[in-house]
Amino acid sequence: MMGRDQRQHGILQGIKDMTTFRPKYITFDCYGTLTNFQMAEAAQKIYGEQLDQPRMARFIKNFAAYRLDEILGDWKPYNEVIHNAVERTCRRNGVAFHAEDARSIYETVPSWGPHPDVPAGLAKVAKEIPLVILSNAMNEQIMHNVEKLGAPFHAVFTAQQANAYKPRFKAFEYMFDMLGCNPEDVMHCSSSFRYDLMSAYDLGIKHKVWVNRGHEPANPYYEYAEIKDISGLPGVLGL
Secondary structure, X not given: OOOHHHHHHHHHHHHHHHOOOOOOEEEEOOEOOOEOOOHHHHHHHHHOOOOOHHHHHHHHHHHHHHHHHHOOOOOOOHHHHHHHHHHHHHHXXXXXXXXXXXXXXXXXXXXXXXXXXXXXXXXXXHOOOOEEEEEOOOHHHHHHHHOOOOOOOOEEEEHHHHOOOOOOHHHHHHHHHHHOOOHHHEEEEEXXXXXXXXXXXXXXXXXXXXXXXXXXXXXXXXXXXXXXXXXXHHHHXXX
16 A cells, blocks of 8 residues: 555655646536536435435445446446435435426526636646546536636536537547547546546546545556645646
């Protein structure tokens, strides 16, 4: 197991190495990394009165797992992903399922705003390098979230456009094709290993930034610089 000092050294070395690299684009995950992902809160609002705290925590954990499972096959609209994930979670937890509850959760997505650190950090970086989003989103929803981020984006790509959700390689390959670049030309920034950074590593994106928002534990195998929030991104780039 990697000790704390070794991990810190690796983080600092990763940041040092990246300050000499100027990417053609910085590519971002949106929900969770930039936008405050509030799926658990939306579920809590609907099911919190039916479940005690331990059962609600289990429901939220199951809901996250089923959402991931739902996107690993062929593309389908995100409202179907949510519908199916909620239905499976309810079945597993002995809770009555109502389609209108799943729809209500889906319809909260456009209202979500950024983490507080995002607008200023992005604005500083956007002055120097084009910003791009690759999101597991629907076209009808994503721009409502992007317009709240407080910085200009060169391009916003969705799973609907790519006909595939991350972590599938097809989503990333669609982005590279649309940008006319290669994996080594970008820096990819995400708070998730399972959805983003593992695939980025496998696809040959050499410059990766993990935004440690507490969603997942560190995993230095995937070779990244770590920042606690987007305010640290200009420093990674030496800006």
